[in-house]
Amino acid sequence: MGRLKDKIVLVTGAARGIGQAVSELFCEEGATVILSDINDELGQKVATDIGGKAEYHHLDVSSEKDWEETSNYILEKYGKLDVLINNAGITGFLETSGPHDPEHLDIDSWNKVHSVNLDGVAFGCKEAIRLMKGSISASIVNLSSRSGMVGIPGAAAYASSKAAIRNHTKTVALYCAEKGYPIRCNSIHPGAILTPIWDAMLGEGEVRKAAIKGIAKDVPLGTMGEAKDVAYAALYLASDESKYVTGIELNVDGGILAGSAAAPSQE
Numbered sequence: 323m324g325r326l327k328d329k330i331v332l333v334t335g336a337a338r339g340i341g342q343a344v345s346e347l348f349c350e351e352g353a354t355v356i357l358s359d360i361n362d363e364l365g366q367k368v369a370t371d372i373g374g375k376a377e378y379h380h381l382d383v384s385s386e387k388d389w390e391e392t393s394n395y396i397l398e399k400y401g402k403l404d405v406l407i408n409n410a411g412i413t414g415f416l417e418t419s420g421p422h423d424p425e426h427l428d429i430d431s432w433n434k435v436h437s438v439n440l441d442g443v444a445f446g447c448k449e450a451i452r453l454m455k456g457s458i459s460a461s462i463v464n465l466s467s468r469s470g471m472v473g474i475p476g477a478a479a480y481a482s483s484k485a486a487i488r489n490h491t492k493t494v495a496l497y498c499a500e501k502g503y504p505i506r507c508n509s510i511h512p513g514a515i516l517t518p519i520w521d522a523m524l525g526e527g528e529v530r531k532a533a534i535k536g537i538a539k540d541v542p543l544g545t546m547g548e549a550k551d552v553a554y555a556a557l558y559l560a561s562d563e564s565k566y567v568t569g570i571e572l573n574v575d576g577g578i579l580a581g582s583a584a585a586p587s588q589e
């Protein structure tokens with residue numbers, strides 16, 4: 323308890339899934355957490371359920387105007403920001419009509435996915451740098467993906483946007499170090515974490531159960547992960563325990579990225 327005592331934290335996409343788990347854990351660890359999302363009803367409910375030092379604020383991460391408004395709100399109310407969890411992200415499967423493969427690329431779908439996943443993170447880093455100069459020790463955590471490390475034939479825009487987040491994280495980390503700002507920046511690469519983002523891919527009922535089993539079979543640790551598995555990784559990167567850590571990629575994927583298919587074997 324208290325690993326984030328006195329920290330002011332902004333979490334994007336906090337109404338459910340990983341963002342919700344991060345917000346809950348960070349409040350338990352003593353932070354003041356501003357939960358943000360475009361799903362205002364759910365986001366407000368989650369913040370109210372957490373209670374204490376949690377509050378909800380509307381923020382569409384793809385809108386620079388929303389970012390400026392949110393930063394001004396935080397600056398006025400708290401005077402600084404210590405931690406930003408750039409978590410909001412979409413696959414595009416529900417939000418756009420696709421297609422999502424590289425051969426049949428649809429530019430509107432491609433742009434929409436990049437505007438949320440990549441522009442959202444870039445705006446977030448920009449605003450965070452402005453706000454975090456008032457912090458003694460600040461941390462930006464960007465949610466990339468295992469899909470930012472490997473190609474995904476059926477989700478080209480998602481994979482491209484997540485790969486760009488991986489690289490932008492290092493640019494931000496080095497820029498802040500060069501400038502002498504008290505800001506670290508790292509990326510987390512989740513894989514196969516069972517949250518609502520998977521709903522469009524899993525189906526329902528028995529089909530869903532079989533699909534989860536099928537995915538788990540391909541995970542070295544033999545199961546899909548939980549949102550809180552990612553929240554604990556974010557907690558380390560957000561806290562001062564990681565004060566000498568910047569520009570890293572932290573995989574939280576049950577070992578998926580540790581190996582490769584067609585590996586040599588005697589069998």
Ligand SMILES: NC(=O)c1ccc[n+]([C@@H]2O[C@H](COP(=O)([O-])OP(=O)(O)OC[C@H]3O[C@@H](n4cnc5c(N)ncnc54)[C@H](O)[C@@H]3O)[C@@H](O)[C@H]2O)c1
Binds near residue numbers: 469519
């Ligand atoms: N679950 C996984 O297996 C997995 C794997 C790799 C990466 N990730 C990444 O982790 C992050 C969180 O994923 P999740 O599984 O919790 O997803 P989720 O779909 O459960 O939650 C995403 C949240 O983001 C919000 N959101 C969507 N568009 C937004 C916008 N424009 N502005 C603000 N909020 C917006 C949604 O309303 C939702 O509350 C995403 O960036 C995702 O790409 C997840």
